[in-house]
Amino acid sequence: MPAVIPPVQAATPSKADALLLYKQGRDLEASGKKAEALVKYRDSVVICDKELAADPSRMDSYTVKCWSLFRLERYREVVDIGAAGLKVKFDARIVEVMGEAYFHLNDDTSAVRFLQRYLDNVGEYGDRVPTAYFYMAESFMRQKKLDHADIAYSFAVYREPGIARWWYRYASVVELLGDYKRSNELYGKALKLSPGMAEAVAGQARVKAKL
Template sequence: MKIRVIIACMVLISGLAGAQDKPDALKLYRNGRDLDAIGRTEDARAMYQQSIDVCMLDLSANPKNMDAYTVRGWALIRLEKYQETVDVCLEALKISSDYRIVETLGEAYFYQGNYKDSLKNMEKYIDAAPRGERISTAYFFVGEIYRITKQMNRAEIAYSAAVYLEPSISLWWFRLGGVRESVGDKQWAIEAYQRALKLRPDYKPASEALSRLRA
């Protein structure tokens, strides 16, 4: 009896050790994102590829693993493999209408210049996950689409939502300043440009915009 207990414990410990040694796709993806942030682009790309490789292993074990599909899509976006991202997302959505996949698909379509389908998916994500992890990013992409398609009032609303939800990104404030300036809202444009500069004092386009408006 004691021998059986000892063997069972050894098997359990071995299994736990194996689980701990298994690479974590999400952790690898986040490591890549951190490397990107400090300019180590090639190291970041290698990390994203490792993340994808782990996701593929996870999917071979469980073809309905939506977490693996999600992280794989995020990593593919970072590697600028947009058509592959679209294909992966469409494959995943046949299994489940996972809102994370919907948002990733919207991003991939955006980078392909397919603004119609990008907007459709971003709005679907916003409706399905108003408190989702990437809700602020979704609003930013909606703002980008409306800005590019010259619908400035709608772009201003979307950018405003983005900076309200995530006020620490200078580019987003700069974009908001730009659309406010384009519709003649000078004072509020100045405020947005100032917020961009407060976050990033060396942001030359924002300082140039302020000089232009104050001239």
């Protein structure tokens, strides 16, 4: 009697993964495929909504939803969803993205408060520490708190020295403080990373003329 060959079972579809979709969106955005990235972010939000409907205490879903909404530039929703998540449980990831969202909503007082709260809770080596310091510095700049901005930018570039724009912004505040020698050096750091940055070229020329 011939052996019975069991039927081939269809592959079980993989569970939709909101975080994976978010990461795919970031990769697409980094490669210039913004429209495709937005689709991934929207799909990620849909999955998070389903997860939260099933389990309203799922902090990862609140977090990934906030991240995806942020990339969609839906900043008010980031703040609202983040606040709902924090009522369930404290999560530093949510606090940080709320701080960035408040910055984009031009609420610098709240931005600084939330970013500082994030820094207070994750220590020096948290994943978003450099970005948190950068956004704090930007908020301080808008508030005309130049000394505070100087310090925050210095921490940002110390932890993440490879972003030319950050060095340029740091140089700009130091120029406003009248420290032209240090500003010249900082513009130079920006230009070393991005030799064609016109703003940094102009800034360095300005401060060199005052040395």
